[in-house]
Amino acid sequence: MTDRQRVASCVWRASPDLVVALDSRFGEPVDTYVNGSQVWIREDGPGGALVEWRLHPVAGYRRPPGLATEEVFAAVALALGTGARPPAPLEALWDGLEVFGVEPDDRIEPQPLAAAATEVLGLAPDAVGLVDHDTVGDAWERSRGGMSIVDALLGQLGG
Incomplete structure (x- = not known):
């Protein structure tokens, strides 16, 4: 694995405080997925770099009955808040939540990303470092969503 395949990443384990912070600081996700992922794309990385904030679903995620995919985050955040x-x-x-750079040419380093993310979100990440998204994504696909992306990321980050 080369550094070119690895990207700076910060990961937070899911908690009520994390969901409330996302809601109060970022608002509604800009994208939601049937697999449970919630995404915000923002220019608040180091030096204004474009970063993706992704709330990763649990293994085997199932949408709560009675809610559309686009309604899950808001309903949960409101209740927790x-x-x-x-x-x-x-x-x-x-x-949990992950933040990472969107533009491969930006070459964001882990510690500046962690500092910017902590300032923006108001919560320090549980783990910071370089991750190989291809390895995690391939494993998740092979498991058909039956594995924890956050556990795989934390495994790479030593968290």
Whole structure:
């Protein structure tokens, strides 16, 4: 594996505080996926670099009944932020959050990314370093969504 295949990444384990921080600081995701992923693309990386914030689903994610794919994050964030009961337990929805650079030519380094991400989100990441997304993505595809992307990322980051 070369450095060219590895990208700077910061990972947070899922928690109510994390979901509330995402909602209050970023608002609604710009993209949602049937696999449970929630995505924000923002220019708040080091030096204004374009970064992707991705809330990764748990292995075997199932959308809560009665909610459209686009409604899950808002419903859960509102419940967690107000002390209400969410439509599904957090641990049944998302494992954690990852932020990484979008533009391969930007060559963002891990520590500046962690500093920028901590400032923007208000929470320090649980792990920081370089990850190989191709390895994680291939394993997730082979498992048909039956593995934790966050566990795989944390495994690469030593977290």
